[in-house]
Amino acid sequence: MSYTTSPHxxxxxxxxxxxxxVCLALVPAIFAYTWLIGPAIxxxxxxxxxxxxxxxxxxxxxxxxxxxxxxxxxxxxVTALLIALAFPPLAPWWLVVTGxxxxxxxxxHLYGGLGQNPFNxxxxxxxxxxxxxPALMSQWPSVGLKLSLIEQLNIILGxxxxxxxxxxxxxxxxxxxxxxxxxxxxxxxxxLANQDIFGYFAGRGWEWVAFGYLLGGLWMWYRNLITWHAxxxxxxxxxxxxxxxxxxxxxxxxxxxxxLLSGGAMIGAFFIVTDPVSGCTTxxxxxxxxxxxxxxxxxxxxxxxxxxxxxxxxxxMNLSAPVIDLLTQPAIFGMKDKK
Amino acid sequence: xxxxxxxxxxxxxxxxxxxxxxxxPISIAPLPSRLVVPLHQSIGGTxxxxxxxxxxxLKGQLIGEADGWISAAVHAPTSxxxxxxxxxxxxxxxxxxSLCVVIEPDGKDEWLAHGxxxxxxxxxxxxxxxxxxxxxxxxxxxxxxTHGKLTPAPSVAMEDLIINAAECEPFITxxxxxxxxxxxxxxxxxxxxxxMLKPKRVLIGVEDNKPEAIAAMxxxxxxxxEPFSVVAVPALYPAGGAKQLxxxxxxxxxxxxxxxxxxxxxxxxxxxxxxxxxxxxxxGEPLISRVVxxxxxxxxxxxxxxxxxxxxxxxxxxxxxxxxxDGILMGGPMMGFLVPNxxxxxxxxxxxxxxxxxxxxxxxxxxxPCIRCGSCARACPHELQPFEMYWFARAKNFGKTQEYxxxxxxxxxxxxxxxxxxxPLVQYFRxxxxxxxxxxxxKNAADSAKERFEFKQLRDEREKAEKAEKLAKAAAAQAAxxxxxxxxxxxxxxxxxxxESAENIDSSTAxxxxxxxxxxxxxxxxxxxxxxxxxxxxKFAIQAAMExxxxxxxxxxxxxxxxxxxxQARDIADIEARREVIQPSTQTVDGNKT
Numbered sequence: 001m002s003y004t005t006s007p008h009x010x011x012x013x014x015x016x017x018x019x020x021x022v023c024l025a026l027v028p029a030i031f032a033y034t035w036l037i038g039p040a041i042x043x044x045x046x047x048x049x050x051x052x053x054x055x056x057x058x059x060x061x062x063x064x065x066x067x068x069x070x071x072x073x074x075x076x077x078v079t080a081l082l083i084a085l086a087f088p089p090l091a092p093w094w095l096v097v098t099g100x101x102x103x104x105x106x107x108x109h110l111y112g113g114l115g116q117n118p119f120n121x122x123x124x125x126x127x128x129x130x131x132x133x134p135a136l137m138s139q140w141p142s143v144g145l146k147l148s149l150i151e152q153l154n155i156i157l158g159x160x161x162x163x164x165x166x167x168x169x170x171x172x173x174x175x176x177x178x179x180x181x182x183x184x185x186x187x188x189x190x191x192l193a194n195q196d197i198f199g200y201f202a203g204r205g206w207e208w209v210a211f212g213y214l215l216g217g218l219w220m221w222y223r224n225l226i227t228w229h230a231x232x233x234x235x236x237x238x239x240x241x242x243x244x245x246x247x248x249x250x251x252x253x254x255x256x257x258x259x260l261l262s263g264g265a266m267i268g269a270f271f272i273v274t275d276p277v278s279g280c281t282t283x284x285x286x287x288x289x290x291x292x293x294x295x296x297x298x299x300x301x302x303x304x305x306x307x308x309x310x311x312x313x314x315x316x317m318n319l320s321a322p323v324i325d326l327l328t329q330p331a332i333f334g335m336k337d338k339k
Numbered sequence: 340x341x342x343x344x345x346x347x348x349x350x351x352x353x354x355x356x357x358x359x360x361x362x363x364p365i366s367i368a369p370l371p372s373r374l375v376v377p378l379h380q381s382i383g384g385t386x387x388x389x390x391x392x393x394x395x396x397l398k399g400q401l402i403g404e405a406d407g408w409i410s411a412a413v414h415a416p417t418s419x420x421x422x423x424x425x426x427x428x429x430x431x432x433x434x435x436x437s438l439c440v441v442i443e444p445d446g447k448d449e450w451l452a453h454g455x456x457x458x459x460x461x462x463x464x465x466x467x468x469x470x471x472x473x474x475x476x477x478x479x480x481x482x483x484x485t486h487g488k489l490t491p492a493p494s495v496a497m498e499d500l501i502i503n504a505a506e507c508e509p510f511i512t513x514x515x516x517x518x519x520x521x522x523x524x525x526x527x528x529x530x531x532x533x534x535m536l537k538p539k540r541v542l543i544g545v546e547d548n549k550p551e552a553i554a555a556m557x558x559x560x561x562x563x564x565e566p567f568s569v570v571a572v573p574a575l576y577p578a579g580g581a582k583q584l585x586x587x588x589x590x591x592x593x594x595x596x597x598x599x600x601x602x603x604x605x606x607x608x609x610x611x612x613x614x615x616x617x618x619x620x621x622x623g624e625p626l627i628s629r630v631v632x633x634x635x636x637x638x639x640x641x642x643x644x645x646x647x648x649x650x651x652x653x654x655x656x657x658x659x660x661x662x663x664x665d666g667i668l669m670g671g672p673m674m675g676f677l678v679p680n681x682x683x684x685x686x687x688x689x690x691x692x693x694x695x696x697x698x699x700x701x702x703x704x705x706x707x708p709c710i711r712c713g714s715c716a717r718a719c720p721h722e723l724q725p726f727e728m729y730w731f732a733r734a735k736n737f738g739k740t741q742e743y744x745x746x747x748x749x750x751x752x753x754x755x756x757x758x759x760x761x762x763p764l765v766q767y768f769r770x771x772x773x774x775x776x777x778x779x780x781x782k783n784a785a786d787s788a789k790e791r792f793e794f795k796q797l798r799d800e801r802e803k804a805e806k807a808e809k810l811a812k813a814a815a816a817q818a819a820x821x822x823x824x825x826x827x828x829x830x831x832x833x834x835x836x837x838x839e840s841a842e843n844i845d846s847s848t849a850x851x852x853x854x855x856x857x858x859x860x861x862x863x864x865x866x867x868x869x870x871x872x873x874x875x876x877x878k879f880a881i882q883a884a885m886e887x888x889x890x891x892x893x894x895x896x897x898x899x900x901x902x903x904x905x906x907q908a909r910d911i912a913d914i915e916a917r918r919e920v921i922q923p924s925t926q927t928v929d930g931n932k933t
Contacts, residue, residue, distance in 0.1 A: 005676065005763065005765065006672070006673060006675055006676060006750070006752050007674070007765065008675070008695070009672040009673065009756060010755070010756055010758075011351070011756050013758070014704065014759050014760075015707050015760055069705060115708035225712075227713075227717075276710060276711040276712045277710055277711050281724070329724065330722060332595070332723055333347070333595065333723075334593055334595060334597070
């Protein structure tokens with residue numbers, strides 16, 4: 001018997017179990033996404049997961065790390081899922097592969113591998129691709145567009161012509177463009193109420209995907225996989241910022257609910273800013289991290305050049321996370337009144 | 340009893356595994372084949388053995404005398420013969436030896452005459468001494484001598500006396516059974532502690548997974564009409580940690596750096612300790628047995644009243660361990676340890692033996708990298724950041740581990756228990772702590788070596804200076820005598836007719852050094868004397884004295900003794916005699932040096 005030390009009991013828990021639950025939490029959103037767009041998202045997920053696992057295996061091999069143990073930890077799969085969900089669903093396969101491979105090889109392994117990466121790999125993938133291929137990253141299919149599995153597969157694999165003709169703007173994009181073109185004569189409330197692209201709360205159809213993320217996120221919170229701090233702060237910051245401007249000028253600024261249910265806000269709030277490796281770990285740190293990400297995302301989204309700002313907001317906050325953690329160390333047992 | 344309870348941060352809920360062993364009543368374990376009683380069974384000084392091999396001892400007879408205030412006596416658990424007083428492995432993770440008294444039982448289990456203490460007549464100091472002599476120590480695990488906790492802090496009023504009956508570790512049920520069966524004696528023991536400490540409240544904290552024990556304790560409190568509160572606390576490991584229980588019951592948080600909870604007006608005793616104190620006071624029985632849970636990979640788990648010193652394998656055999664048992668855990672699975680060998684004895688701190696098997700306690704899967712998920716921080720009852728301490732412990736950056744308060748870690752194991760990466764966090768923290776202690780010791784050793792060296796240098800210099808001074812004084816004495824001689828010679832030449840006076844002067848100068856030896860006389864006085872004694876031949880005499888002093892410094896001994904007159908020879912003899920007086924003292928200093 002090998003000499004073991006206390007504790008001799010361990011909870012039935014593992015990294016793969018954690019990652020598996022995160023994947024499970026994404027299922028409602030994936031379900032809504034599939035209902036909205038069709039099987040394209042599933043094809044992208046398969047492509048991203050295969051690319052992630054291959055890249056992971058290659059990097060583990062290069063570093064001489066045990067393949068089976070690390071490939072089965074599920075962390076690469078989570079990254080792949082997030083990339084697939086963040087990218088336009090009809091993006092060419094090589095774009096998703098490029099993003100995924102970059103995320104795994106550079107953003108994850110070159111920074112030291114599992115548990116060491118200072119940046120969220122999926123957000124790095126998104127940022128790299130939107131900077132390098134802005135046109136491709138902005139082509140989102142029109143919601144009303146119904147394509148068969150074969151048609152979608154052909155577009156993704158590049159066998160059919162690109163989707164230029166088929167694509168429309170995202171709700172965020174549409175709003176931004178309309179405001180720009182309207183030059184102050186457009187009323188946001190009218191836009192949201194009358195344009196076909198907008199649904200009950202935000203983008204038609206997309207709002208349900210957002211609810212899917214919310215549902216999965218709440219389940220992760222219930223399962224103690226995440227704490228409430230970062231998502232709550234993210235949502236609060238975005239609500240406050242958008243609410244203030246909306247109250248100031250409802251004609252020019254969309255309401256908070258629209259912002260929360262558009263673009264990457266919900267996946268960001270529950271699946272991105274809660275990434276423990278690249279985010280903050282102390283309770284107060286998580287609040288600052290979430291609030292910072294929410295505020296920056298809103299600012300980039302409304303005043304910046306990109307249709308959405310989650311990726312850049314998170315990466316900027318990733319940079320600050322170590323310092324925030326250092327400055328927000330909680331008082332320990334018995335020392336609370338002495339801090 | 341309804342009262343406002345508080346929560347402590349974190350904690351875990353491992354499967355309790357208590358039902359295996361709490362169904363059967365406490366059974367008296369049979370007399371073992373031999374008893375190995377370690378003398379060091381409590382925190383503090385190791386008791387001094389008062390028996391030697393071959394001595395006959397009776398049950399309850401003193402075999403180890405308390406050494407110092409924080410120390411408690413050790414007694415023979417049964418009657419028999421002392422076969423040896425020797426080093427044996429003690430039940431400690433280190434596996435180190437300690438001095439043990441080995442007793443071959445004679446089977447008669449014959450008691451030393453004993454009886455109840457005259458409790459009402461005893462002063463608090465008497466009671467402390469009595470408990471110390473009866474070997475009563477904390478039975479919760481740490482083994483702090485009980486009498487050492489029965490004096491209230493002078494500056495802080497004692498508010499709460501807490502009896503710790505939480506028993507939060509899985510598998511262990513010894514306190515549960517003790518409360519079910521001997522509640523009244525526990526309450527009486529608690530009353531003694533109450534009389535000593537005079538707290539405002541007495542709280543008995545029991546985890547709510549022991550309803551029978553709570554009922555029995557409440558019934559005993561009612562029967563004895565004591566104003567004690569039996570409080571059911573939520574079952575959450577480590578609610579039985581002293582500081583956690585204080586937090587739950589009183590809302591107070593005792594900082595990790597605070598040595599005694601009495602400084603916060605709280606004192607905590609284990610329920611078994613209260614029982615042992617009562618047995619000592621009411622029956623005069625020293626602490627020679629305790630209730631031990633035998634459980635784990637055994638066919639018949641139950642609690643036994645076991646003599647201290649019983650070899651663990653003999654005790655475990657009573658539970659019929661299964662064939663795949665591969666070790667013995669002392670204590671619970673969260674904080675207990677595998678004993679170094681199965682023959683180590685049961686000690687006062689042994690509350691539970693768990694037969695270990697790899698099926699019951701599967702070895703941890705391979706360690707994965709930390710993903711900073713923060714589960715450990717959420718589980719830590721002391722609100723530490725285990726994953727941060729882990730990084731720094733792993734990097735051997737021990738200063739940083741201290742910045743993250745590693746010494747507040749109580750090694751409860753919650754962090755390791757929840758870690759999805761199966762990192763043995765507690766082990767990393769133990770490593771870091773022992774490295775810090777080792778470095779501290781090394782630093783202290785280096786500091787004292789440096790101090791010793793500097794002191795030696797200082798002393799060498801001082802000795803050199805003293806030697807030089809001595810030689811200078813000797814030279815001055817020589818000069819004085821020379822001057823006296825010259826004066827005498829001058830006087831003889833000037834007044835040749837009066838030889839008697841010359842003799843008088845002669846004798847007076849000869850006696851001068853004896854009256855005021857140079858080593859004792861202040862130099863200034865002496866020189867002044869010399870100046871007084873000699874006036875005409877002053878310059879010449881000083882020059883001669885300096886020459887002599889120089890010669891003495893070079894040779895450290897007078898060599899130019901060839902062409903001296905009788906007077907000079909006598910002077911030299913005098914100087915030599917004085918040097919003999921001085922020399923032994925310098926030799927003593929040398930002796931100290933080496």
